[in-house]
Amino acid sequence: MNWKTFWALFARDMRVARRNLVPTLLQTFLQPIMFVFIFGRVMVSSGFMAASYKSLLLPGIMALSMIFTGVWAVAMPLIGEFQFTHEIEDRLLAPIQNDWLAIEKVIFGSMQAVLAGLAVIPAAWLLLRPGVELSLSSPLVFVGVTLLVALLSASGGLTLGCSISQTQIGLMFSMVLTPMIFFGCAYYPWSALSNFPILQKIVLVNPLVYASEGLRGTLVPQFPHLPILVVFIGLVVFDSLLLTIGLRQFRRKAVS
């Protein structure tokens, strides 16, 4: 393992991210902020939603922002760099095993996802207050869930970014991300699906469920949520699965 090269690859991504800071921020925060405003503020203050919905919503929005940021940060550059601009070739020729380039991308994407997730909490809290009741009872568990969710998003980004072509980006949104979001228990707790028992089982193949429920369980444990152990198992399984598939797809793309 060649740390100098690894760090240089990381530094390159940092430079590019800094150059694209404003669009990246808008992309990360505009949608969750609008969502928080409409559902948490407009709907609650007009009486269509109960006031407690504010607290229920916040962890879900955090999970969504993290997943979106991580997937976007890893998948989008990969799709372009492999298929259109071939920019990645220079880094594939760097004196380091190709796998490390993929791992660097995943670490970088995870980092961005953590930052996005952590930034959503104060932003949403400011927008929603008063009435948000967060209780961070076990910070270590929260850190663990957050890191696993970040890794989930970046590994998912690796898998998607190395599996779909440029022309399928629209399809990725409508076929993969949109259903994931709506059936990801971000806007409602998993227990709310108890009237739809079959659906409630099916959505368990959606990794976002574990992200939303995990953050809900650690930030607003007063609401019903999946047991933390189940969350951890779910996240670890999906993290390993997506990382393995992602690396395999990356190798296929890197060498013809």
Add this chain to the structure above:
Amino acid sequence: MLAGIRTKDLRKVYSGSPPLGAGGGFGPRRKSKDQPSRQIVALDGLSLEIEPGEIFGLLGPNGAGKSTTVGILTTRVRPTGGQAEIGDFDVWAQQVAVKRIIGVVAQRPNLDFSLTAREILLFHGAYFGMDSRTRAARASELLERFKLTDRGEQLVAGFSGGMMQRLSIARAMMHDPQVLFLDEPSAGLDPQTRLLLWEIIREYNASGKTILLTTHNMEEADALCQRLAIIDHGRMIALDTPTKLKASVPGGFLLRLRFSAYSDELLGRLKALNGVREVRVQEDGEMKEEKAVDVYADRGGSLVSEIAMLAELSDVHISEPSLENLFLHHTGRSLRE
């Protein structure tokens, strides 16, 4: 450390379409009947031995297997069979060690569009573990050498094709590699830049570096390469110095003729002419009365008047001794086809 390149029986079969980098010239003609469909043989047992410190050229038409060869030697293409070594390293088994000593200029621009020209060089140097002071000095030197200093702080997205190509070559030289691969380096360059590039390549070679370049430009192969391999359909057709290769064409001159009336008797009389070494009829399925005839001879223009006495000519094309003639002689096809 001086490093040469060796390949032995190198084979590459693509299942599905080959990547863009490996040339767009693969046509249906590559599919032979005994292979399952969509299998494309890009390299069919290529063995090369390139000496350390040599400028070696791979010459061939599009789809001949040039880019695939470079792809395998630069770890980007997995060989289907055979061996490839650079210096003491097996390319596929010791990828990291190989990547450390090679520099690569791909056929298509693959610059990092999110970075400025100078950053591209600096980060490339960083990938190779160069310290920041050496990096900065070397980047400035290369920008100057390639006449890009005034564009150094600009993003490369707005660069012209020629500028991108120059920067790609500068980047490949940034970490001072022992072996430099140039895949069609002068494609799309104006004549002036091409000369600058040739000068830089010769200079780099003078410092003991091995250079492998692919081209379908005969002038370039002639001007730069100490030895040349002519390849077609993934196989070696000829290998020697440019001068010797040119001399290997019977007579050297090639006259491509068309007659309005054609007969076997005419062929015999052509062969009997003084200086004619070989006469070939092009089998391109046109009307029998109007066949193209290739005449290899040791003189050009002065033969035409004698030929015109034998039969009525409808078209004449004379080529001086060149690699193009060599290619035609071996394959019956033009390099430019």
